Amino acid sequence: METRNTIQKQTILQAVKQLANHPTAEQVYEQVVQRLPNISRATVYRNLSSMAERGMLRRIGVPGGADHYDHTLEDHHHILCSECGALEDIWMELPTQHLQQVAQSQSQFAIEGCQLVFYGRCPACQTKSEDAEIPHLH
Amino acid sequence: METRNTIQKQTILQAVKQLANHPTAEQVYEQVVQRLPNISRATVYRNLSSMAERGMLRRIGVPGGADHYDHTLEDHHHILCSECGALEDIWMELPTQHLQQVAQSQSQFAIEGCQLVFYGRCPACQTKSEDAEIPHLH
């Protein structure tokens, strides 16, 4: 399984690093298409997937939304805006080993890892709903 | 916002409880359609969503796969098969308050909650790959 070093691959990886904060495939495409106007979304999807599999990037799957890609490889967690889907890093130590032991004692699964995700409303969405708050008239 | 008590709603809720282990909308549909042959998938999706919002069910979003619905309301976690997407419960205490405090100190988000998900291979998929293991010939 050889890996050819195409301009598309280089540009995609560069874009994820440049966008820095968890772009989706679509956002990567929009960035890359400026340099390579003929690139196809399929190429972006294919390369992001394969880079994630090779461990060059981390894929962050978001239920009900597009996957995000993280250029930060170190072990960390994320917080997701329940309103707009914005993603941010959370750095904290978790007794992962211990948690996985407890989980292992309850299931027959061969446990590979675990992920902690926080939910909340991002600053922008908080501001938005403050604006929408209309005083009640009784 | 009144809630009418239709046969569809009753049957859908019953189906989720009966199927017991985290059915997807499609699986609920397949169950319900046996009793109500004319029911539409849209009705299943709409009702599962609204019941989840009302707290009658819990929605478990799975990145890259269909959402699952859980009739168990108590706070617990899940393990997801990285191969076939099978879902199982994991019961453990987590210092949620503490984790959220730490997260809060790092972000401007208004944190609403957090979720711990384990990944691994379910017993069935483990067996499957054992079968596929062919001795290497050097």
Next chain:
DNA sequence: GTGGCTGCAAAATGTTTGCACGGAT
């Protein structure tokens, strides 16, 4: 009787795939 709920079909969303061609090795 009214308007929330349903069934249907179509749209929307995010991603994958089949195929012929072109370029990296």
Next chain:
DNA sequence: ATCCGTGCAAACATTTTGCAGCCAC
């Protein structure tokens, strides 16, 4: 010269939506 990677379009999976008619209240 290979044959992997690309671009394109179509397929795919899941979910949402617009709308006309129906039925629980």
